[in-house]
Amino acid sequence: MRKIGLSDKQIALYPYSSPFREKVLGLTKRQVKLLEEKGFLDKDADDAPSWYVQISYRWKQKFPAGQIVHVHHEYQPFVSGGPGYMYPSDFGKENIFCMDSSFNKSLNKVFALHVDNDTPFSSAHVDYILKTANTWKDGIEDFTLILTKENPKELVSLCFPGEMKHVNDLTLQSRMTHFKPTSDLNVLFTNVDNTHDGPDTGPYAPPIK
Numbered sequence: 001m002r003k004i005g006l007s008d009k010q011i012a013l014y015p016y017s018s019p020f021r022e023k024v025l026g027l028t029k030r031q032v033k034l035l036e037e038k039g040f041l042d043k044d045a046d047d048a049p050s051w052y053v054q055i056s057y058r059w060k061q062k063f064p065a066g067q068i069v070h071v072h073h074e075y076q077p078f079v080s081g082g083p084g085y086m087y088p089s090d091f092g093k094e095n096i097f098c099m100d101s102s103f104n105k106s107l108n109k110v111f112a113l114h115v116d117n118d119t120p121f122s123s124a125h126v127d128y129i130l131k132t133a134n135t136w137k138d139g140i141e142d143f144t145l146i147l148t149k150e151n152p153k154e155l156v157s158l159c160f161p162g163e164m165k166h167v168n169d170l171t172l173q174s175r176m177t178h179f180k181p182t183s184d185l186n187v188l189f190t191n192v193d194n195t196h197d198g199p200d201t202g203p204y205a206p207p208i209k
Helices: 008-016 029-037 101-111 131-135
Strands: 080-086 121-128 140-148 155-158 171-179 185-195
16 A cells, blocks of 8 residues: 555545545545555445554653653544444344343334334444553553443443443443453444434544543
């Protein structure tokens, strides 16, 4: 892709952009054609990218003996697979979001409204690496997870050992001490109250704290 002339920014952002974003990302028609020829873009799927992006941050840090060093970093995760759509048949394939009976019951209420059971729903998910915390002496000393929904009817599901409490109609929160995660976070946001006849911006997947 670099030989075709794509910058690191274009390579990183294209999978998370809508189709035909050449003008926004600065891709020329020739570059798009070459990407299609090399198999990086699926021409039959509105030039959907065939690559994924994982960004890692690394830096050197000094820890002087006998001193306390405070390290603070903050960023907003990418929204994976969205804004996009999921079909009813997609939800039962892999339960990586630990969808329980209550979640499925809410989905089934919406699915029952559609005879063909093949109406897409706005959905997105956020993946967040947690297991690296196990390299620390006592795990995460003070861990707080906050999930914010776009609207009260939006459903959220994830595999997480802590108890998620409803702070209000839009906010879920869980706090744990000395947390040693056994898996990473996969959070599903699905707006089951909103069926689609055309493009939509999808649900809002907020930063995870």
